[in-house]
Amino acid sequence: MKTTTHHIKVPGKLMIAGEYSVLEPDRRAIVVAVNRYMNAEIKKNERNLLSLPQLGLNDITWDSDGVEVNFSSSDSKLTFIRNAISTFNAFIAEKSIQPHTFSLLITSELDDSSGKKYGLGSSAAVVVTTITSLFKFYGLKPTAELIYKLSAIAHFKTQGNGSCADIAASTYGGWIQYAAFTSTWLLEELRKETPIRKIVEQRWPSLLIENITSPNDLILCVGWTGNVAATAPMVTKINQLRVSRPTEYVNFIERSEKAVSKLIESFAENDVHTAIISLKENREAIQLLSDSAAVNIETPKLKALIQLADKYGSGKTSGAGGGDCGIAFVQNNLDAQHLYHEWNSADILPLHLHVSKFGAL
Known part of the structure; x- marks a missing residue:
């Protein structure tokens, strides 16, 4: 059998x-x-x-x-x-x-x-x-x-x-x-x-x-910095900030939640322009956290990735930061192609990922 x-x-x-x-x-x-x-x-x-x-x-x-x-x-x-x-x-x-x-x-x-x-x-x-x-x-x-x-x-x-x-x-x-x-x-x-x-x-x-559901015209771009992130030390510093400077920590939480809420609303309203702005605002909240905790969430390569992305839409780190990938939101395929070209020139590898519509099968 x-x-x-x-x-x-x-x-x-x-x-x-x-x-x-x-x-x-x-x-x-x-x-x-x-x-x-x-x-x-x-x-x-x-x-x-x-x-x-x-x-x-x-x-x-x-x-x-x-x-x-x-x-x-x-x-x-x-x-x-x-x-x-x-x-x-x-x-x-x-x-x-x-x-x-x-x-x-x-x-x-x-x-x-x-x-x-x-x-x-x-x-x-x-x-x-x-x-x-x-x-x-x-x-x-x-x-x-x-x-x-x-x-x-x-x-x-x-x-x-x-x-x-x-x-x-x-x-x-x-x-x-x-x-x-x-x-x-x-x-x-x-x-x-x-x-x-x-x-x-x-x-x-x-x-x-x-x-x-994401806005119809929204394109997600992903770039890899070539550096593997060391998450644990960063999380430790963030936890220390939570205890030692709770006011600054709460300020980050509130700003992050406001940006995420706005991003979710932009998805519901099929509003690609607001989605791009909201991603930028979440990045600004993470910068605030990074400065307050004295932790390098945005490495030089991630910062370069984001600055290039901001020319065409908006960019930020993905996940804990400190390496790995950054992401960008742009509105059309031509902008995505230009961004990938600039990332390549900056020694950042475009991953050409797409959304998987299905989960575990």
Whole structure:
């Protein structure tokens, strides 16, 4: 009897607006899924087998007590996948589904050929890819919300923080307005060892995931600086600002929320001009944060990327900054072509990304 191979495709993401402020309760961000994908193949196998050939990790085996996973390799790159599998295992165990052995192959288009990260959310995408693969393998038909929640739980088991906006983009696809769930609530549920099934059936406090439609004439341009961002030190400095100079921090939060709200309204009203202005205003809020926290969110290359983008529309950093990608909003293809040419001349690589209309498949 032929073994069925299931194929899975999960998009990467780009943060558009609301970085840093989205970590505060009920503060919104805009995130978008992009057409670079993580791909997987999963099928029945005599024993559990995992391969990530681009990371040099092939034929990794593992044992399980039915929930927890013990890989044959101690490579730290496997942590997200291990927690994704164990989270899923806990979920199906609570539904009295018997676990089966399988092989899982994961490949990625989210990084460059040398392995450098573009900042397209590979950690989130690999979790969503693993969870989605397991649902397909077991013949279950989950909602996007269920994939998102299990992926967020696995992410928090690994990292313990973050907005999970990238998980939302990889799961749902398209343009999304997003507000993060209350992280302290989820961490407390996990600490109490609340059953996974009970956690995912609840309404998560403050969580908002809603697909939105961009203005018809809006073109998203993406440029890569060639430098990989070191996010953790920047987040540490931002957290220090939150405690040591709360007035300045709150000022940033309010300015960021105002810009994001205006951007969301421009999408609803199909107003490309206001969208361009709103992106610029969110960039100004991030500059304020950068100055207040004495953290280099805009590297020299990101600053150059933005200054060139402002000639044709507006630009800003994407995500935590400090490297990786910058983005721009422009109104027509000719402006986009001119901008890509200028970015190339400034040693900034245009990525020619487009919005992925679908999420995890």
